[in-house]
Amino acid sequence: MKYLVVSDIHGSKPAAEKIVELMSNNQFDACLCLGDILxxxxxxxxxxxxxxxVVAELMNEKNKKIIAVRGNCDSEVDQMVLKFPIMSNENQLMLGNRRLFMTHGHLNMIDDLSFLNQGDLFLFGHTHIPMANYDNQLYLLNPGSMSLPKENYPRSYGVLDEEGFKVFSFDGDIIKKITF
Structure with missing residues (x-):
């Protein structure tokens, strides 16, 4: 499995256009969207x-390949215009033999991940800061923000597969990476 990982679009048309471009040009099985969409x-x-x-229209073009969670800026009104579920605070998938726990990050804070097993993946957004760390026997992964990056990072997205996680700038430069 190969996933495009995005977060914190915040209604930015260029960010949504980048998602559509990446989903059209690459062999992603799905897009994991970590919230704060519109x-x-x-x-x-x-x-x-x-x-x-326009962001809703663009994202809806890829609705069958988007798995999303709700961010702190997402609401029921947003769900009315998006054609994929966004109201769950968390979601879990398997990536090979690892559990992938995805959340926006505003509720499931990184401080207590005792429900995860050694080697599992915690995927979150919210901070607008890319991360690819191995800490306390867990992988902590954040694609950064597609629209409003912080700490002088560029706008970014992630690519996740069974080999590891990479964060790319919109220009295609690798910002962060980790191998599993």
Whole structure:
């Protein structure tokens, strides 16, 4: 399995266009979307190309290949225009023999992951900071933000497969990586 991993789109049309481009040009089995899809939230500035209605249309083109969780900026109104489920706070998949736990990160904080087994993957967004770490016998993975990156990182996305996780800038440069 090979997954495109995205988070924190915040209504940015260029971010949604990048997702559609990547899903069309690569051999991804699915897109794992870690929330904050349409709305930028009261603490964030408007992202470049803020067009949530267009973002919904673009994301809906790939709706059958998107597995998403709810971010702190996502709501029932957003679900009304998106053609894939976004209201679950968490989701779990298997990636080979590892459990992949995905969440936005605002509820399931990284401080207590005792429900995971050694070598499992904790996939989250929310911080807008890319991460590819192995800590406490767990893989902590964050693709960064597609629209409003922090700490001088570029806009980014992740690629996850059974070999490891890589975070790429929109220009295609590898920002972070880890091998399993």
């Amino acid at each position: 709305y930028h939230g009261p603490r964030n500035p408007l992202p470049v190309g803020h067009e949530p209605k």
